[in-house]
Amino acid sequence: MSEIVLSLSGITKTYNPGKPAAVEVLRGVNLELPRGQVVALVAPSGSGKSTLLHIAGLLDEAESGQVVIAGQDAGRLSDRARTEIRRAEVGFIYQFHHLLPEFTALENVMLPQLANGASGGAAKARALELLGRVGLSARAGHRPAQLSGGEAQRVAFCRALANGPKLLLADEPTGNLDPATSDQVFGVLMEIVRETGLSALIATHNFELAARMDRVVKLENGVVTEG
Numbered sequence: 048m049s050e051i052v053l054s055l056s057g058i059t060k061t062y063n064p065g066k067p068a069a070v071e072v073l074r075g076v077n078l079e080l081p082r083g084q085v086v087a088l089v090a091p092s093g094s095g096k097s098t099l100l101h102i103a104g105l106l107d108e109a110e111s112g113q114v115v116i117a118g119q120d121a122g123r124l125s126d127r128a129r130t131e132i133r134r135a136e137v138g139f140i141y142q143f144h145h146l147l148p149e150f151t152a153l154e155n156v157m158l159p160q161l162a163n164g165a166s167g168g169a170a171k172a173r174a175l176e177l178l179g180r181v182g183l184s185a186r187a188g189h190r191p192a193q194l195s196g197g198e199a200q201r202v203a204f205c206r207a208l209a210n211g212p213k214l215l216l217a218d219e220p221t222g223n224l225d226p227a228t229s230d231q232v233f234g235v236l237m238e239i240v241r242e243t244g245l246s247a248l249i250a251t252h253n254f255e256l257a258a259r260m261d262r263v264v265k266l267e268n269g270v271v272t273e274g
């Protein structure tokens with residue numbers, strides 16, 4: 048049996064529970080990602096895909112249900128252990144790059160490695176290698192404001208991959224780019240994902256991009272179904 052890198056079972060989430068403003072977003076999400084599989088998460092706006100990705104990436108907690116990442120049941124772990132798994136095993140990419148503006152591209156890719164215990168030399172070497180891989184060696188010393196949208200997003204990919212995670216979670220990673228740039232940047236992302244054997248859950252509204260992934264799932268009415 049193939050290794051399951053992410054397992055979600057019975058995930059529920061309601062914002063403002065018990066209040067008039069309660070929003071029941073997830074009503075029992077089940078999803079398993081085997082090693083190396085790239086899955087498109089297609090969902091209408093407001094259906095809870097960011098909420099689901101944040102729960103899967105241990106950035107938010109479910110009301111009930113189980114999140115298992117690389118064999119570790121997050122619900123049974125201390126906050127500190129959850130943070131360690133998040134740093135070491137999960138890469139997260141947002142629609143907007145969320146790079147730290149006062150740091151260079153190189154530093155943005157080094158920081159998660161330093162937080163994960165890497166030495167400065169090793170973090171720098173790995174960051175330069177990743178930036179080279181996405182064609183940005185010449186931009187290593189640039190700050191985010193000095194980069195194009197597509198370049199900044201490629202730096203964000205490098206940052207997400209810096210610690211060699213097993214799981215990549217992406218929330219419309221090319222949603223903010225024009226179609227040609229989106230296509231090119233998505234191609235780079237897929238190449239790296241394939242090379243490293245990562246499992247990925249990539250939310251997108253773009254059916255063409257979804258069709259380039261191994262599997263498509265839909266989030267609708269609070270549950271995930273095969274697309």
Ligand SMILES: Nc1ncnc2c1ncn2[C@@H]1O[C@H](COP(=O)(O)OP(=O)(O)OP(=O)(O)O)[C@@H](O)[C@H]1O
Nearest residue numbers: 062063070072090091092093094095096097098099
């Ligand atoms: N902190 C919060 N408090 C209350 N309601 C929230 C909160 N965060 C999200 N919601 C609501 O939960 C629902 C799902 O939000 P979420 O951001 O997960 O959707 P989404 O599918 O990612 O949407 P989009 O594609 O528009 O980004 C929305 O109706 C939203 O208004």
